[in-house]
Amino acid sequence: MQQTSYIEISKSAYRHNIQYLKKIIGSNVKLSAVVKGNAYGHGVENIVPLAEKAGVNHFSVFSAAEALEVFKVKSDKSKIMIMGYLSDEQIAWAIENGIEFYVFDLYRLTKAIELAKSIGKPAKIHIEVETGFNRTGIEFEELPQVTSVMHENLNLIEFVGLCTHYAGAETIANHLRVMNQIEIYNSFYEYFLLKDLVPKYRHTAASAATLTYPQTRMDMVRVGIAQYGFWPTQETLIHQIKENNAKESDLRRVISWKTHIMSIKNVEPGEFVGYGISYMANRKTKVAILPIGYSNGYSRSLSNSGRVLIHGKQAPVVGSVTMNTLSVNVTDIPNVNQGDEVVLIGKQKRECITVASFSDMSNQLNYQVLARLPGNIPRNVVS
Numbered sequence: 064m065q066q067t068s069y070i071e072i073s074k075s076a077y078r079h080n081i082q083y084l085k086k087i088i089g090s091n092v093k094l095s096a097v098v099k100g101n102a103y104g105h106g107v108e109n110i111v112p113l114a115e116k117a118g119v120n121h122f123s124v125f126s127a128a129e130a131l132e133v134f135k136v137k138s139d140k141s142k143i144m145i146m147g148y149l150s151d152e153q154i155a156w157a158i159e160n161g162i163e164f165y166v167f168d169l170y171r172l173t174k175a176i177e178l179a180k181s182i183g184k185p186a187k188i189h190i191e192v193e194t195g196f197n198r199t200g201i202e203f204e205e206l207p208q209v210t211s212v213m214h215e216n217l218n219l220i221e222f223v224g225l226c227t228h229y230a231g232a233e234t235i236a237n238h239l240r241v242m243n244q245i246e247i248y249n250s251f252y253e254y255f256l257l258k259d260l261v262p263k264y265r266h267t268a269a270s271a272a273t274l275t276y277p278q279t280r281m282d283m284v285r286v287g288i289a290q291y292g293f294w295p296t297q298e299t300l301i302h303q304i305k306e307n308n309a310k311e312s313d314l315r316r317v318i319s320w321k322t323h324i325m326s327i328k329n330v331e332p333g334e335f336v337g338y339g340i341s342y343m344a345n346r347k348t349k350v351a352i353l354p355i356g357y358s359n360g361y362s363r364s365l366s367n368s369g370r371v372l373i374h375g376k377q378a379p380v381v382g383s384v385t386m387n388t389l390s391v392n393v394t395d396i397p398n399v400n401q402g403d404e405v406v407l408i409g410k411q412k413r414e415c416i417t418v419a420s421f422s423d424m425s426n427q428l429n430y431q432v433l434a435r436l437p438g439n440i441p442r443n444v445v446s
């Protein structure tokens with residue numbers, strides 16, 4: 064079925080980003096590509112093969128359902144790590160298929176051991192510790208019990224990782240909190256060493272920490288947003304530019320989102336465009352109607368404020384974004400016709416609509432805009 068818009072994924076931009084990230088972390092640190100949320104809207108089936116070609120062989124997801132999507136398209140030598148929710152049956156599935164998963168409480172630890180025993184295969188676990196994010200993670204007081212359970216079942220577990228997550232490494236405002244977390248993490252690590260339990264990988268850093276706090280890279284980093292060419296925040300970008308004496312971002316955006324003009328309308332001065340009275344034409348106005356609305360991932364909060372590109376020029380959204388359509392003002396762009404290409408996110412000639420500017424306008428983060436791009440929009444990999 065033909066959809067009203069389509070997404071292009073740039074192979075060369077993705078390859079560039081992985082090479083750049085690998086250069087930063089060095090060859091002793093493993094890169095796990097975080098592909099939760101349908102690879103941040105880019106499509107798991109597109110990103111996993113590209114990542115493997117770029118030398119990535121470890122993928123992180125939130126749930127078993129996401130792990131299954133990766134499992135279907137990955138090569139044999141790639142590993143999957145589930146960082147979040149698992150039902151008991153899903154823990155069994157993970158163990159059977161050699162899928163790694165987080166253990167953040169005693170319940171999951173004992174369940175994993177019990178299932179590993181009945182399946183006859185060790186559970187590949189990453190112990191997540193509580194260092195100050197206060198979401199999931201084992202508390203320091205639980206360590207004696209956790210480590211003794213691990214010791215009693217060494218043949219049923221593989222201690223793959225010791226991990227934690229920072230509460231906002233993307234802004235300097237959290238500097239002290241992050242530094243505290245690093246210190247707490249290290250004391251957890253020392254406790255495990257004292258008990259002769261040595262994880263294969265120590266990993267704590269997502270994109271922001273990877274890019275701004277070298278000491279957090281340890282043995283592995285879990286990079287999400289940066290591999291897709293976006294900075295976690297403006298602050299992270301500025302830090303990187305200062306560090307490298309760069310003129311602009313060293314990352315390239317991988318995604319473009321496009322549609323075509325559905326219809327053209329000429330509106331007389333004093334008339335309103337769309338529902339209600341939110342936009343009145345103050346002169347003879349030429350409006351292009353696009354087959355994209357909030358049900359297609361184009362936020363309603365971009366009403367009267369979003370911008371798209373047509374013929375390499377910016378066209379502002381006029382009136383409200385409806386469920387399936389929106390209107391843009393093309394009065395000042397010559398020769399605009401039905402069927403012309405429209406860029407919702409990405410480049411056209413010299414102009415660019417970034418997800419960041421998109422999100423500044425609608426007050427959302429990069430992450431949200433990307434994750435909300437519907438799965439049914441066709442995604443094509445281009446060079």
Ligand SMILES: *Cc1c(COP(=O)(O)O)cnc(C)c1O
Pocket residue numbers: 097099146228268269270271285286287288289295
């Ligand atoms: C989402 C997530 C990441 C990746 O975060 P980015 O900021 O996109 O790099 C890393 N670790 C955990 C636990 C996550 O949930």
